[in-house]
Structure formats: structure tokens, C-alpha cells
Amino acid sequence: MQVYKFGGASVKDAQSIKNVASILQKMGYKNTLIVISAIGKTTNALELVIHNYFENKSQLQSSLQEIKKFHNEIILDLFTNENHDVFKKVNVFFRELNQFLISNKSPDYNFVYDQIIGFGELLSTIIISEYLNLRGLNNNWVDVREHIKTDNYYRRAQVNWNKTQQLISSTFNTSVLNITQGFIGSDSNNFTTTLGREGSDYTAAIYAYCLNAEQVTIWKDVPGVLNADPRYFENAQLLNNMSYREAIELAFYGASVIHPKTLQPLQGKEIPLYVKSFLNPQDNGTKISKNSLLNPIIPCFIVKRNQVLISLSSVNFSYIVEENISTIFSLLHQYKMKVGVIQNSAISFSVCIENNYNTLEELLHQLKSKFKVVCNQNVSLYTIRHYNQMAINKIETDKTVLLKQLTQETVQIVTI
Structure with missing residues (x-):
């Protein structure tokens, strides 16, 4: 069994979808599961629908029609028969989406987000x-929500592994080519949940684990895992091999090519992960496997923008000790803040976070009741694995450094 995952960039238009078929024909598709993301920028377009649903009802239908038009144009490029069943099947999903927008009574943004956003993957697949x-290439379309079961922590749901394993083992037909959605699952009430942004990689890993797959391949618009994001760094280099541990470290710090949760289930069963180019499918790409040494050993750069650096100090110059730190982390958890780096001294504590849930003001209000607070927004968090002084200089040049933390293999620098 092999699992292929195609992201939004690899299915961004009709020509790209044709390329998916070509890759399968070249690389083989026997005993294969394909996990697919939403087409192109559909997730962003659906986020606009969600915004309009809450904030700008007059633009709701027009934003929805843009998505429908975009998908219909792709269908017309792919299918010459205007009576093909695909038109009816796509329209069913749009009717379901429209019905939800009309009938929903829940004011919970995160719940609404998950019920709407998953239609991108349903449509693409x-x-x-x-x-x-x-x-x-005859295949079986699978609704992932019937397999991957989660809790109801909408927008960042946790997988119920026992239930998921049971459902996949008992209902999945491994003898045919299967195609399913990345990113989404469902809770015990069958409401749609999502696994976090970029969660399609994780979906592939979940299926691979439950099916004891031989390998997982993630198809990207880059040659493999690079030592830096080419959008932000010049002369990025291909990493040919790396261990699960190295890849998990990179993912934890925010390397965008791999979802942070993807590698853990693969490591558990020693399933190798390949990251390859959908433009050059027969190139080697990057192989991630057990005990594989990083090759080549060079600095690896990761940047996370639009971060928030909060610096706390005690009101009366008393020590920031375990009780204070416990309070701080309890509040970070309560307001769903993702922590990038922490640093503390006797009387101060700094933390760099992502304000993904727009709860920063509430968090600051709580913190100001207990500490002196300095908040810097829109900062950048740079992480360098296997750093050297030249790599550090490259980051710090022409920037103001607000925080810097070094360990044996990793340096993290917060700048404005």
C-alpha cells in the first residue's frame, strides 16, 4: 500500500489535475490511496465566505458564486461532455453548503469555520x-469523515486513534485506487472538523499508519525538502535525506513543507516519507526515514512572520517562579496561543506566540492584571538548525533583535 498526497498547488487548475493523472500513470497506482487538498486558493476563498457570513452578509452570495464559477471553469476544461455526472455531484455539494449557510444557528466561529472550509476538499476530490x-484510472471516492474521527476542538481537532483505526481497518478497500480528502475529519456527532491548516499531510500519515502502508509521498512544487523557504531565502538547497527526528524538529519550528503532526505516526511504524516534485516526478526528492543522516549537513532556516512577542515582569520585582509560569501557560492554553519560543530570567518572562484565534486582547487583559506587560506585534521569529556564525549574521543584518536564544543545534531570533 502506498499513499500519495497532492496539495493545493499541485491541483491548482485543469492542467495540474491532468498532471496528477500523468504522475499516477508514470509512477503506478496499484494499491494506492490519494489524499488531495482543495484546489488552488479555494481555502482562502472559503475563508472569505466565512468572513462575509459573519461580517458582511451582502457579499456572501457573490463570494460563494466566485468559488462555484472557479470550479465550473475547471470542470469545463476537463470534461467535454456537458452532461457528465460530475456537474450534478459538484452541485450537490454547493447545495449542501448553501443550506448550511441558511439553516445554521450556531454563533461559534470555529464550528462554522469547520463546517464550511471542508467543502474545498470535497469539491476537489x-x-x-x-x-x-x-x-x-478507475477509483473509489472516499468520504474521509467516515474514517477519521476526532474530538470537537474545531479548527485543531485531535484524532481518536482507536475509532479511526477500527473504521479504516473494517471498511477500507485496499485492492482499488482510492481518493479522499485531506485536512478534515468528523466528531462523534458527525459534524466536520479540521486537523489544522496544512493538515492534509497529516491525513496521509493517519491513513498510512492505519493501513500499514509501505511509504507516503507528498507531491510539492519544490524538488523536496529545502534548507529554507525559497519565497524568503535565496539559493535554497535540497536536503536529500534526513531522519524522522530531524524532520520533526524542522516541522515543530514551522517548516512549511511538512505538517508538524505528520511524522509522528509514520515514525511509529517506520514508514518512510518522500517529498517530491510534481513537476519532475521521477527525481529522487527527499527521503525521511529512520536513522537517516541529514545530507547535506547545512544550516536550515525557518521564518514565521506576524508573530507576537510578549515580555512579562513581576510588579514588585519578585521572582518569576513556578507558580507564575504555571499561570502564564494556563492563560496561553486558555486563549489557544501557539508558542514558538520562551525565555525567562529571575524577574522576567518572554514568549513569542501566534495569535491564530484573535484572542490576543483578552490574553493581554488577563496578563496585565498580574504582571507588567510589554507587547510587540508583527515580529518575525527565525529559527536556524545546525547554525553557524555566518548563518546568524545573515538573519541579524539590518534588523533589530528583540530576543535571541541558542542551544547546541538551534538558534531562535525574534526581530522587527
Whole structure:
């Protein structure tokens, strides 16, 4: 069994979808599961629908129509028969989405977000499934929500592994080509949940674990795992091999090529992960496996922008000790802040966080009742694995450094 994952960039338009079929024909698709993200920028477009649902009802239908138009144009490029079943199947999903927008009574943003955002993956997979059938690659369309069960922590749901393993083991047909959605699952009430942004990689790993897959391949618009994001760093280099541990470290610090949760289930069963280019599918790409040494050993750069640096100090110059730190972390958890780096001294405590849930003001209000607070917004957090002084100089040049922390293999620098 092998698992392929195609992200939004690899299915961004009709030509890209045709390329998916070509990759399968070249690389083989026997005993294969394909996990697919939403087409192109559909997730962003659905986020606009969600925004309009809450904030700008007059633009709600127009934003929805833009998504429908975009998908219909792709379908028309792929299917010459205007009576093909794909049109009906896509329209069913749009009717379901519209019905939810009309009938929903919940004011919970995170719940609404998850019920709407997953339609991107449902639409992409039904279109691609029908196109592969048209090309002679007969396949079985699978609703991932019938397999991956989670709690109801909407937008960052935790997988119920026992239930998920049971459902996949008892209902999954491994003898055919299967296609399913990344990123989404469902809770015990069958409401849609999501696994976090970029969660399609994680979906592939969940299926691979439960199916005892031989390997997982993530298809990207880059040659493999690079030592830096080419959007932000020049002369990024391909990393040919690395261990699970190294990849987990990079993912933890925010390397965008791999979802932070993806590697843990793969490591548990020693399933190798390949990251390859969908433009050059026969190139080697990057292999991530057990006890594989980083090759080449060079500094690896990660940047996370739009971060928040909060610096706390005690009101009466007393020590920041375990009780204070416990309070701080309790508040960070309560307001769903993702922590990037922490640093503390006798009377101060600094933390760099992501304000993904827009709860910063509430958090600051609570912190100011207990500490002196300095808050810097829109800072950048740089992480360098296997750093050297030249790599540090590259980051610090022409920037103001607010925080710097070094360990044996990693340096983290917060700048404005």
C-alpha cells in the first residue's frame, strides 16, 4: 500500500489535475490511496465566505458564486461532455453548503469555520475522481469523515486513534485506487472538523499508519525538502535525506513543507516519507526515514512572520517562579496561543506566540492584571538548525533583535 498526497498547488487548475493523472500513470497506482487538498486558493476563498457570513452578509452570495464559477471553469476544461455526472455531484455539494449557510444557528466561529472550509476538499476530490475515471484510472471516492474521527476542538481537532483505526481497518478497500480528502475529519456527532491548516499531510500519515502502508509521498512544487523557504531565502538547497527526528524538529519550528503532526505516526511504524516534485516526478526528492543522516549537513532556516512577542515582569520585582509560569501557560492554553519560543530570567518572562484565534486582547487583559506587560506585534521569529556564525549574521543584518536564544543545534531570533 502506498499513499500519495497532492496539495493545493499541485491541483491548482485543469492542467495540474491532468498532471496528477500523468504522475499516477508514470509512477503506478496499484494499491494506492490519494489524499488531495482543495484546489488552488479555494481555502482562502472559503475563508472569505466565512468572513462575509459573519461580517458582511451582502457579499456572501457573490463570494460563494466566485468559488462555484472557479470550479465550473475547471470542470469545463476537463470534461467535454456537458452532461457528465460530475456537474450534478459538484452541485450537490454547493447545495449542501448553501443550506448550511441558511439553516445554521450556531454563533461559534470555529464550528462554522469547520463546517464550511471542508467543502474545498470535497469539491476537489469529486472532480479529480471523476476525471481519473475518464482517463481510465478507475477509483473509489472516499468520504474521509467516515474514517477519521476526532474530538470537537474545531479548527485543531485531535484524532481518536482507536475509532479511526477500527473504521479504516473494517471498511477500507485496499485492492482499488482510492481518493479522499485531506485536512478534515468528523466528531462523534458527525459534524466536520479540521486537523489544522496544512493538515492534509497529516491525513496521509493517519491513513498510512492505519493501513500499514509501505511509504507516503507528498507531491510539492519544490524538488523536496529545502534548507529554507525559497519565497524568503535565496539559493535554497535540497536536503536529500534526513531522519524522522530531524524532520520533526524542522516541522515543530514551522517548516512549511511538512505538517508538524505528520511524522509522528509514520515514525511509529517506520514508514518512510518522500517529498517530491510534481513537476519532475521521477527525481529522487527527499527521503525521511529512520536513522537517516541529514545530507547535506547545512544550516536550515525557518521564518514565521506576524508573530507576537510578549515580555512579562513581576510588579514588585519578585521572582518569576513556578507558580507564575504555571499561570502564564494556563492563560496561553486558555486563549489557544501557539508558542514558538520562551525565555525567562529571575524577574522576567518572554514568549513569542501566534495569535491564530484573535484572542490576543483578552490574553493581554488577563496578563496585565498580574504582571507588567510589554507587547510587540508583527515580529518575525527565525529559527536556524545546525547554525553557524555566518548563518546568524545573515538573519541579524539590518534588523533589530528583540530576543535571541541558542542551544547546541538551534538558534531562535525574534526581530522587527
